[in-house]
């Protein structure tokens with residue numbers, strides 16, 4: 001007899017893991033929106049110093065990291081939640097807010113982790129299609145908020161479509177979400193968004209105690225292998241709730257130390273953003289030479305529909321055979337599309353050359 005698992009396990013969606021982790025170094029890994037740049041030497045050194053003390057548990061209050069984030073963003077440490085990646089905070093929010101009978105609202109296609117929140121809790125997911133240009137339809141989302149709604153998630157810029165709404169739209173939407181409903185704005189890619197200064201949304205936190213800005217060290221800071229993310233919150237209640245549903249030592253010592261050091265190098269952040277913007281322009285123009293129009297990207301990746309006659313799986317395979325790994329749209333919510341992370345200049349040329357051959 002096989003082990004009998006809970007209904008919760010049976011509800012969990014299966015997201016195909018990215019390939020490439022055991023492939024040769026020269027494979028262009030453009031499938032997971034990672035940074036192509038290795039961590040800064042000072043950040044590696046900080047993590048290494050922390051390793052020499054790992055006979056001790058990490059600081060469960062994440063005090064040094066919270067203080068560094070507080071200095072950087074002007075938000076009290078008590079209103080900052082830390083996580084083992086920002087997905088940890090996201091899943092904890094699901095546990096803290098959702099249960100059978102409750103509803104959560106998010107757009108689709110959007111981040112592949114959101115469906116897990118409903119599956120894990122037994123709450124009902126209300127998914128609102130993106131509009132025809134692949135932007136969040138905030139009016140339609142507002143219309144789905146009911147007495148049962150506990151959580152609304154807006155991913156801005158949106159993964160996988162790379163599109164972003166301007167600050168004014170987010171601010172107006174926050175105004176429409178009732179105060180007893182948590183609003184998470186997932187800003188994993190906000191540093192790459194040229195529509196507004198990434199710090200603009202911070203102003204909303206004082207006006208909306210139910211607002212949470214979810215951010216991460218995984219993308220522009222290039223630390224996804226260490227797992228550390230954070231949330232800037234409108235109230236301390238949210239921090240207490242997500243801490244209550246997790247184990248005490250959710251952020252390891254090397255990750256805490258590396259994140260603190262990384263925050264001190266905003267010049268490197270600016271340089272990475274600049275390189276991503278150059279890649280954005282070059283790849284968009286390379287795609288357009290192939291007759292492909294990518295969605296207007298405000299992130300470190302692009303999203304586009306393949307020409308009608310081409311087969312998504314065959315294109316992904318053809319690119320892989322040429323040493324370029326990208327994400328097929330089917331796994332992300334739309335068949336016939338691709339999501340491609342910007343790599344180094346050499347990898348970007350290689351991607352465009354490979355795509356030209358495959359098509």
Ligand SMILES: *Cc1c(COP(=O)(O)O)cnc(C)c1O
Pocket residue numbers: 033084085086087088111155159186188215216217218219224227228229
């Ligand atoms: C990559 C990503 C994250 C970050 O996940 P971590 O757990 O911090 O690595 C969060 N939200 C979105 C939309 C992402 O694409």
